[in-house]
Amino acid sequence: MENTIYNDENVAKYFAGELDEHKLELMEKKLLNDKEKEKEISDFSRLWEKSAELATYEKIDADADWQSVRSRMGFGAKAGKISFARYFSRIAAILILAVGLAYLFSEIVDTTILPGRATNDYLQYSATEAAGEFTLPDNSKVALNKGSSLYYNSNYSTDNRDVILEGEGYFEVEKNKTLPFRVFVNNSTVEVLGTAFNIRPGVKEVTVSVLNGHVAFYETSKKENRIELLQNEQSKFDTKSRVFAPKSVLNQNALAWHTRRLIFRRDSLKNVFETLAVCYGKELETNNITSFDVKLFTSEYLNEPLEDILNDINAVYAGRYSFRITDDKLIVQQKN
Amino acid sequence: MSVYQNYLVKQEQLIKQLRDGHERAYELMFKTYYKELVVHANKYLSDIESAKEVVQDLFVTIYEKRFNLDISLSLKAYLYKSVQNKCINAIHSAKTREKYARYVKDNSHEPDAIVESELSVSELENALYNAIDGLPPKCRMIFKLNRFEGFSNGEIAEKLELSKRTVETQITKALKILRGKLLPYLAESIALAFIFVALTI
Numbered sequence: 269m270e271n272t273i274y275n276d277e278n279v280a281k282y283f284a285g286e287l288d289e290h291k292l293e294l295m296e297k298k299l300l301n302d303k304e305k306e307k308e309i310s311d312f313s314r315l316w317e318k319s320a321e322l323a324t325y326e327k328i329d330a331d332a333d334w335q336s337v338r339s340r341m342g343f344g345a346k347a348g349k350i351s352f353a354r355y356f357s358r359i360a361a362i363l364i365l366a367v368g369l370a371y372l373f374s375e376i377v378d379t380t381i382l383p384g385r386a387t388n389d390y391l392q393y394s395a396t397e398a399a400g401e402f403t404l405p406d407n408s409k410v411a412l413n414k415g416s417s418l419y420y421n422s423n424y425s426t427d428n429r430d431v432i433l434e435g436e437g438y439f440e441v442e443k444n445k446t447l448p449f450r451v452f453v454n455n456s457t458v459e460v461l462g463t464a465f466n467i468r469p470g471v472k473e474v475t476v477s478v479l480n481g482h483v484a485f486y487e488t489s490k491k492e493n494r495i496e497l498l499q500n501e502q503s504k505f506d507t508k509s510r511v512f513a514p515k516s517v518l519n520q521n522a523l524a525w526h527t528r529r530l531i532f533r534r535d536s537l538k539n540v541f542e543t544l545a546v547c548y549g550k551e552l553e554t555n556n557i558t559s560f561d562v563k564l565f566t567s568e569y570l571n572e573p574l575e576d577i578l579n580d581i582n583a584v585y586a587g588r589y590s591f592r593i594t595d596d597k598l599i600v601q602q603k604n
Numbered sequence: 605m606s607v608y609q610n611y612l613v614k615q616e617q618l619i620k621q622l623r624d625g626h627e628r629a630y631e632l633m634f635k636t637y638y639k640e641l642v643v644h645a646n647k648y649l650s651d652i653e654s655a656k657e658v659v660q661d662l663f664v665t666i667y668e669k670r671f672n673l674d675i676s677l678s679l680k681a682y683l684y685k686s687v688q689n690k691c692i693n694a695i696h697s698a699k700t701r702e703k704y705a706r707y708v709k710d711n712s713h714e715p716d717a718i719v720e721s722e723l724s725v726s727e728l729e730n731a732l733y734n735a736i737d738g739l740p741p742k743c744r745m746i747f748k749l750n751r752f753e754g755f756s757n758g759e760i761a762e763k764l765e766l767s768k769r770t771v772e773t774q775i776t777k778a779l780k781i782l783r784g785k786l787l788p789y790l791a792e793s794i795a796l797a798f799i800f801v802a803l804t805i
Contacts (some may be wrong), residue, residue, distance in 0.1 A: 279779070280772035284757050311790045312779045318732055319751040319782075322643075325733050326752050327652055330638045337634060337660050341667045343627045500625045517625075517668050 274298050274305055282309075283316050340533065342500055342520045393418045404431075408449065411438040413525050414549035438526045452488060454507045459484045477502035477518035485512070525549065528571045534564040540581065541600055548574045550598040557602045561585050574598070615679055623670050634663055637680065639733070640726045641687050648691035658690045684726075728789045735785040739778055746771055747778040 273294040281287045282295055299306040393402045393410065394417040401411045402418070406425040410418055416435025421428070429449045441449045441460055449460040453474045460483060476485045478497040485503060486494030487510055495503050495512045502522075504513040524530045524547040532540055537560040545552035565584060569577055578591045592599040621629035638659060645655035662683070666673065675682045739747060749755045749763070757775065761768040783790065 276773045276776035277769055280757060280775040283775070283779075284772075286757070308783065311783045311787075314790060315732065315779060315782050315786065316751075318728065319736060319747070320754075322729060322733050322736070323752040324643050324646055324652060325639050325729075326748075328639045328642050328656065330635055333638065333656060333660060334631060334634050337663050338627065338631070340660075340664045341627075341630060343630075498624050499627070515671055517670075 274302075279309070279312070283312070342518065406442050406444065408442045409440040411526050413437065436525065438523070454505075455488050455510070456505045456507065457486055457488045459486070473504045473506050475502060475504045477522045521547065528569075530567075530569040530572075530577070532565050532567050534566055537561050537563070537565055537581075537585070540565050541598070544574065544577060545598045548598065549596075550574075550593070551596055553597055553599045555601075557600065561588065619673065619675055619679065622666070623673050625667070625670060630663070630667060633679070633683075637683050638663075640730050641683055643729065644684060644726065645687050645691050648688070648695065654694065658694055659687060662686050662690055728786070731786055731789055732782065735782050736778075738785075739781060743774045743778050743781070746774045750775060 273291060278287060278291065278295065282292070287295060299309055393400075393412065401409065403409055404420065404424065406429060408429075412418060413436035416433070416437055418434075418437060419432040420430065424430070425447070427447075429444065429447045430452065431450070432452045439449075439451070451458045456474050458476055476483060476497060478499055478501050483497045484494055485497060485505065486492075487505070490510075493510065493512075495515070497503060497515065500518045501515045502518040503515050505511075506513070520531050521543045524543065528547075530543065530547060532543075535543075538554075541552055541554065544550075563585065565581065567580065567584075574593060575591075578593075582589055582591075588603055590601045590603055592601075618629055618632065622633065641659045641662075642652070642655045645658045646652055649655050649658065666686075736744065736747060736751075746760055746764070749760045750757065755763065757771045758768055760766075761771045764771075
């Protein structure tokens with residue numbers, strides 16, 4: 269009997285606590301006399317207890333949670349991923365460039381760029397009234413934000429792919445290994461090294477944010493003063509002090525004026541208003557506000573009218589602010 | 605190159621890619637460590653949703669601060685220690701502060717030691733979880749119903765329209781397969797048990 273007690277059925281019953289008294293006694297006797305079986309049962313027992321603790325693992329869906337974490341990290345939407353990759357096999361770079369509007373075109377041309385070419389050698393695209401989209405001779409696409417202009421010369425796509433940007437622009441650059449695509453912005457240059465990137469405006473600074481790939485960002489007259497940026501990185505170039513800010517993470521709303529997709533994650537209210545102003549092409553006025561609410565704001569919008577977003581904000585902040593939207597201004601006031 | 609050197613080189617490559625912001629590197633790190641880190645956090649917080657939140661926040665923070673990423677030891681130890689610190693902070697700021705105050709106080713003198721012991725526990729847990737996942741389908745279903753869902757063998761038999769004997773055979777079969785796969789981890793505990801016995805004699 270002692271020899272037959274140790275079988276699969278009884279081992280399972282032993283762990284389920286379903287062996288009757290007699291069989292339990294036989295089992296324990298067997299284990300005392302058989303070191304090998306005793307070790308096996310001792311290992312089983314550890315696995316038995318440990319496996320019950322693993323029930324937690326079952327409640328964790330790593331794939332689903334990764335999707336939410338990757339979007340918080342600012343990686344692109346999963347659904348568009350395949351087409352996105354195909355898209356990039358054709359297009360070398362996506363970029364947004366912007367400079368402070370205080371710089372006039374003539375000043376830009378006169379300073380350092382494109383020596384030997386007169387201003388009248390340039391063709392111009394402008395988006396004076398509203399944001400607009402254009403196609404360059406090599407099929408690269410450009411979207412310009414309201415009030416922005418782009419200049420390129422008559423030899424574009426034959427002996428160069430140089431453009432000058434005034435304001436803010438979004439570029440989808442065709443691949444061409446022999447002719448680098450260069451954007452001249454103030455006294456700095458952005459050169460596509462096979463990638464996608466984005467540049468945002470500051471008053472006297474140029475901000476480059478790379479969406480995908482690899483971009484070189486340098487002082488036009490001093491190429492060795494440069495910084496190379498990879499996916500989701502950004503840097504600012506101070507056009508006065510000629511210093512690059514250390515690399516940081518790209519602002520996920522950098523593209524919002526073009527994509528109309530806004531993501532706020534625990535952002536300060538001041539930052540929210542500034543982002544909305546840039547996105548909707550307005551100048552922000554917050555004259556009577558001494559200090560903004562400390563409560564942080566979290567929300568997402570796709571293609572929402574500015575008015576709706578402002579109403580949404582007011583709901584969160586208990587109507588403490590009033591807004592006025594004009595053609596070129598967003599005026600925020602604090603109610604007493 | 606030894607396995608360990610190879611591991612170090614691979615880890616160094618991964619950390620470099622993390623600093624460079626490569627999505628694949630973040631996905632690899634997440635998929636490798638997420639579950640066990642949530643389980644680890646859950647031991648402090650006793651709330652699976654809060655545990656998930658703490659671990660997800662950690663990954664996002666690593667991404668946001670990747671330019672200053674300073675990992676001198678192993679990535680895994682770094683992640684465990686960070687989760688532990690975040691949990692302790694969460695406990696401090698939560699209403700459950702009092703309940704946990706004693707725990708934190710008792711353990712705060714040697715946080716590295718906790719991490720070290722947790723790391724070896726997690727090795728076994730992780731290996732066991734993967735081994736359970738690798739069981740033959742029927743065997744896996746029966747074993748999971750018993751261990752994860754808490755059904756008795758009789759209930760499982762009824763649910764799956766099998767004889768109770770079949771369920772019992774499959775349970776023992778699962779234990780045998782798991783033991784075969786996990787012997788290296790189990791040997792360690794036997795050695796510890798042996799020392800323990802020697803000391804008590």
